[in-house]
Amino acid sequence: MTEQTIKLEILRYNPEADNEPSFGTFEIPYNEAWSLLDALEYIKDELDSSLTYRWSCRMAVCGSCGMVVNGRPQLGCETFLRDHYPNTIKVEPLANFPIEKDLIVDATGFIEKLESVKPYIIDAVDAMKANPAKKVKETPKNEIGTYNQKPAELGLFKQFSMCINCMLCYSACPQMGLNPMFTGPAALALGHRYNLDSRDHGSDERTEVIQDKNGVWSCTFVGYCSEVCPKNVDPAAAINQNKAQGAQDWALSFLMPRKGEK
Amino acid sequence: MSMTQAKSARHIEPLLWSLFGAGGMAIAFLMPAVILIVGLLVPMGILPAEVLSYERLSAFFLESWFGRLCAFVIIVPALWGSIHRVYHGMHDLQIHAGTGIKVFCYGSVLVLTIATVALVL
Amino acid sequence: MSRRPYVRPMPANWFMSKPAYRFYMVREASCVFNLVYGLNLFAGLWQLTNGAEAWAGWLALQAHPLMIVFALATLAMTLLHTVTFVEMAPRVMPQQIRKMIPDNTVKAAMFGGIAVVTAAIIGFTAMGAM
Known part of the structure; x- marks a missing residue:
């Protein structure tokens, strides 16, 4: 049995190497209990340690993990993979802010x-x-x-x-x-x-x-x-x-x- | 009045927004009925043409004070409300209208406002 | 590590990017219809002051098929304006009043008022001439 997977397209920007942001695609195991933040954590731990994003409380209190998910501004910790599966999830940093690196904006x-x-x-x-x-x-x-x-x-x-x-x-x-x-x-x-x-x-x-x-x-x-x-x-x-x-x-x-x- | 309030009173947006609000109210409450009668029911023959006869409407809108007020309230706030959105809509479309265009937009409506009063008097 | 924040430009067609933005632009576009219709009514008032013949000419314009289509479109846009206006109205009221009167009560009163005014205008206009 093949493992279920889900794709994430993440807008990446490395100020030391890139002239402009571009999307990077990651395919990760699908877990219906995972929030988007869990998915980002998996990518950072297992696939690309350079992925940069803000997070703290994981429970919609601290306000750190705001990002744009499929065009809608949302908290990463409140967004669940199961609400998007099997579709690809497109993740971008918050609009109307300068991008510092990847999903981190200048506040x-x-x-x-x-x-x-x-x-x-x-x-x-x-x-x-x-x-x-x-x-x-x-x-x-x-x-x-x-x-x-x-x-x-x-x-x-x-x-x-x-x-x-x-x-x-x-x-x-x-x-x-x-x-x-x-x-x-x-x-x-x-x-x-x-x-x-x-x-x-x-x-x-x-x-x-x-x-x-x-x-x-x-x-x-x-x-x-x-x-x-x-x-x-x-x-x-x-x-x-x-x-x-x-x-x-x-x-x-x-x-x-x-x-x-x- | 404090200094800060004096500073904030320097721009005219609160007045234009109030007129926009009055226009929004007038359009919401009056325009559906006006468009139904003038634009649809009478032209399509559902209501008889006598409903909008010259004798009837000129007596109401040009000779009674209530009628004059009605003409003003139907036409003028709607123009102020609409032009406000047109002007801000240009900003939304990233058309950078300068002071000249702003004066032209709101100024035209001011002229029409005065003209409306002149017409009914 | 050097900072080099990247500023994304606002796309010219930003309002096409989300359903919420598209709806906003349609709501705002209602003003174009209402502006033209307001000018049409102003012209009507003007023609009314110019005598029976001029008034008849303006009425004939209202019966032109294209004008009827425009009136239908304006009515549709006006109703969109009306609904969105009532939806927004309670939220603009002072917070002190909002805490006393529920938003839904205000909206219901406004929709009721609009229905009564619309019926009254049509009734008042139609009655005397029947």
């Missing part, structure tokens, strides 16, 4: 965009430091010096806090490819997550990035980011809620006296 720009939305709680003291003219009502602290938060207040932003920074949404977003300056789905959703937090007073500090032309206004609601998100964050909703907010602020800026402006 530097992504990290910078994440940082640009100030993804941390800006409390009343910090908010007033940033803008002394602004009156901020401090959120009361409890007796042990932390903030209480009601389940409903948590529920408001919880969905947007589930992001694991796997970058699948950046790979899914054509606007990202058309305008690499676009802040992008995950970072804008993260900014929204902090803006919605009852402990946070930093929305003014995030406005410049979120409401910039390269912020939410570069989005055309393709919606594919939310489709591929492994954690149901729905970044498309986060972005478009900010467009509605921005439109409202834009209109109000004509009606309201410009208080606090130099």
Whole structure:
């Protein structure tokens, strides 16, 4: 009896030898329990030790093993050979990122965009430091010096806090490819997550990035980011809620006296 | 208003997007009925031609205030909503439209908006 | 080891590469039909102000077989717009409201509203002339 096998076509790029990426084909034993990550591990151990990819947790928590599988951005650990067998599986690095080597992409720009939305709680003291003219009502602290938060207040932003920074949404977003300056789905959703937090007073500090032309206004609601998100964050909703907010602020800026402006 | 908000208020996208939203709403709610009547039911004879008679429609759209408002709401938001997608569609097709094309696109619709008001008044 | 990151260019026909992108482009293309139809309605209003004869001429244009085909195509694209618009609408609403009203309730209310408005316009238009 011959062993069942499955073919993988993997986009390979070796920066020291190749001028451009090209596909390499591997035929490996088929095991219905294997994830794509297991298959890559088999290739690296048995067939080609130079195959390069990121992975860590193997359970869809760390967000390291994002790759494009048959055209769809997916986590390698969540993709199973049995869902593709007997067809060939085509594996590429995440789209819209520079390829560092094989399936590894350069995430530097992504990290910078994440940082640009100030993804941390800006409390009343910090908010007033940033803008002394602004009156901020401090959120009361409890007796042990932390903030209480009601389940409903948590529920408001919880969905947007589930992001694991796997970058699948950046790979899914054509606007990202058309305008690499676009802040992008995950970072804008993260900014929204902090803006919605009852402990946070930093929305003014995030406005410049979120409401910039390269912020939410570069989005055309393709919606594919939310489709591929492994954690149901729905970044498309986060972005478009900010467009509605921005439109409202834009209109109000004509009606309201410009208080606090130099 | 803080400095950051002042900075973000410098571009006009929030206004264009609001008009796009209004247009999307108007197209979704009104266009199916309008196209059915004007484009299909009357031309194909399913509804009698008197439905769109000159006397009837000119009295409604050109002489009643509700009719004038209807004419405006059917035509104008749909144009703003459509041109917004046309402009962004050019970006999707990697046609790099400069400021001139942008002004031409939205400017034309602004002209049509004013013309619509002039026509019904 | 030297770094030499490879940047893949965005293909000119990127939107053909995935069903989700193709659907997006068809959704966006609905605007071309609605733009032309909006211009057609504007022309109609203009002809209405030019008197009975001009109006009759515009009505005759609407009955041209090619125009009927265009109206059918526009209706189909408009319905695609309507469905996708309603699908997206609740997700654009402020999160505070979304937590109070389920998305499906908003969608049902919108589809219901569209049905009522469509019936009202057709009914109102048809009735007086029958």
